[in-house]
Structure formats: structure tokens, C-alpha cells
Amino acid sequence: MVSVANPRILKKTYVVPAEEDTRHKKTWVTKGHYVRRNGKKIWIPKHINHAHEKHYKVRKHKVSRKEIRFGGHFNEVADKIAKEYEKKGYSKQEAEEIGKKTAAIVYRRKIAKAYSGG
Numbered sequence: 001m002v003s004v005a006n007p008r009i010l011k012k013t014y015v016v017p018a019e020e021d022t023r024h025k026k027t028w029v030t031k032g033h034y035v036r037r038n039g040k041k042i043w044i045p046k047h048i049n050h051a052h053e054k055h056y057k058v059r060k061h062k063v064s065r066k067e068i069r070f071g072g073h074f075n076e077v078a079d080k081i082a083k084e085y086e087k088k089g090y091s092k093q094e095a096e097e098i099g100k101k102t103a104a105i106v107y108r109r110k111i112a113k114a115y116s117g118g
Contacts, residue, residue, distance in 0.1 A: 008068070008069050009066050009067070009068055009069075010067045010068075010069055011064055011065070011066055011067075012064070012065060012066075012067050013062050014062065015061075016058070016061050016063055018057065018060040019057070020055065020056070020057050021056060021057075022055050022056075023052075023054045023056070025052035026050070026051040026052065027048060027049070027051075028049050029049075030047055030048075030049055031046055032044060032045045032046045068114045070110055070111065070114075074103055074104075074107065077103040077106065078096070078099040078100045078102075078103040079099060080099075081098065081102045081103060082098065082099030083095070083099075085099065
């Protein structure tokens with residue numbers, strides 16, 4: 001299998017805009033039922049209950065996270081694969097397309113392996 005360079009760990013910083021948010025810790029549905037108030041029978045229809053509903057504002061802030069990236073060499077890997085397919089009898093255009101797709105698959109697998117810790 002063709003190898004792609006060793007991974008680099010980059011620290012990316014993203015800006016999260018300010019917003020107002022709502023959080024419901026628990027939600028449940030209450031069936032319709034009758035309630036007695038001041039001697040009168042009142043029908044309460046089916047409704048959704050929220051326990052601990054909270055509205056809060058989130059300030060604009062920055063979030064940093066680490067990203068794993070593999071250094072370039074994509075074109076070199078794609079060209080090497082394309083040359084192998086040209087030797088097998090594929091046309092130059094087909095071989096280049098297969099080379100790019102295969103190099104992308106190799107790259108994605110390496111990233112998945114790096115993120116999974118394997």
C-alpha cells in the first residue's frame with residue numbers, strides 16, 4: 001500500500017458567536033384529564049411538560065481543538081498509483097482518475113486510524 005506522510009497535529013481555534021439558547025433537562029407528555037378548581041370541573045387537554053427549562057445567553061467565545069492532518073504528498077501518491085494503472089493497460093485519463101480516488105481513500109483511512117488511536 002502507498003504511504004502518506006506522518007501526521008501533524010494542528011491546534012485550530014474557532015469563534016462561536018453569541019446566542020440565546022434553551023435547555024430542557026426532561027420532557028414528557030401528560031394525557032388529557034379533569035381537574036377540580038373552586039368546585040368546577042375543568043378539562044386540561046394533552047400537553048408536553050418540561051422540567052428544569054432554562055433560557056440562557058451564550059457569550060461570543062473561542063474554542064480550540066486539535067486536528068490531525070497528514071502532510072501533502074497527495075499528488076505524488078496519486079501519480080504513483082496512476083502510473084501503476086497505466087502499466088496495467090488503462091488509459092491515461094482513467095488511470096489519473098483511479099489514482100486520485102485511491103489516494104483519497106488512503107488518506108481518509110489514515111486519518112480514521114489516527115483518530116481512533118489504532
